[in-house]
């Protein structure tokens with residue numbers, strides 16, 4: 001069974017294979033002429049809210065010829081309400097489905113699910129730990145826009161302590177050459193040390209900054225993220241890292257602005273029409289990338 005649990009489990013060859021296939025899916029609307037599933041069943045099991053991830057996975061699977069079952073509010077509408085453990089739910093559901101797309105608030109949920117599952121598990125967001133399929137979409141977007149994956153200076157900004165997409169993206173970037181990552185966040189929301197250690201081990205240049213000031217004119221990519229308020233508990237964190245048109249116009253000509261979405265106020269709406277804005281394209285890229293990932297699980 002092929003699970004998708006962590007970004008760092010993908011190597012460069014696997015990533016190019018996925019991206020080549022995703023590019024084919026992106027360029028055509030006649031999907032079934034390329035590859036077709038045979039009514040395999042995907043179960044969406046979402047214990048946390050989702051718009052893009054669930055709908056793009058379901059659309060991807062339907063376009064490939066698969067079928068969908070699931071619940072988008074599993075915390076409330078599944079037997080979790082009756083006290084069933086995640087493990088017991090997965091044991092049962094994996095006998096009904098061929099792949100389970102799981103989003104859960106526990107950092108180790110995907111690994112725990114994979115241990116007991118009879119079918120493939122796709123991690124669609126595990127607590128504050130990882131969101132591997134989002135980071136593949138992110139990397140695919142960087143590749144499409146910049147036409148390279150080596151020699152990139154990227155600022156990853158926002159609530160890096162609680163945001164899982166930033167962590168997964170850092171793991172993927174660690175696979176490439178001549179990468180520099182500037183982590184931009186207030187000290188109390190900075191990226192955790194396990195990521196810093198991983199990057200050091202993989203020869204990725206990195207720094208922690210509290211504002212964009214020193215890197216705005218230098219970076220190829222800004223990867224912005226929102227404040228993860230729902231994960232803050234009683235703490236009241238704030239930041240002001242907002243990007244507006246004036247800031248973005250200081251950036252290099254071919255540089256891009258990314259965001260996993262949803263956004264709050266950290267990118268002004270006026271930036272949307274600037275050529276640097278790549279976040280809506282990034283969201284639409286999740287469809288071909290997830291089609292390619294689903295295909296790779298069944299073939």
Ligand code: NCD
Nearest residue numbers: 053125131164165260261262
């Ligand atoms: C992200 C997530 O769920 O981690 N959303 C997404 O899948 N694009 C980002 C977020 O919620 O901030």
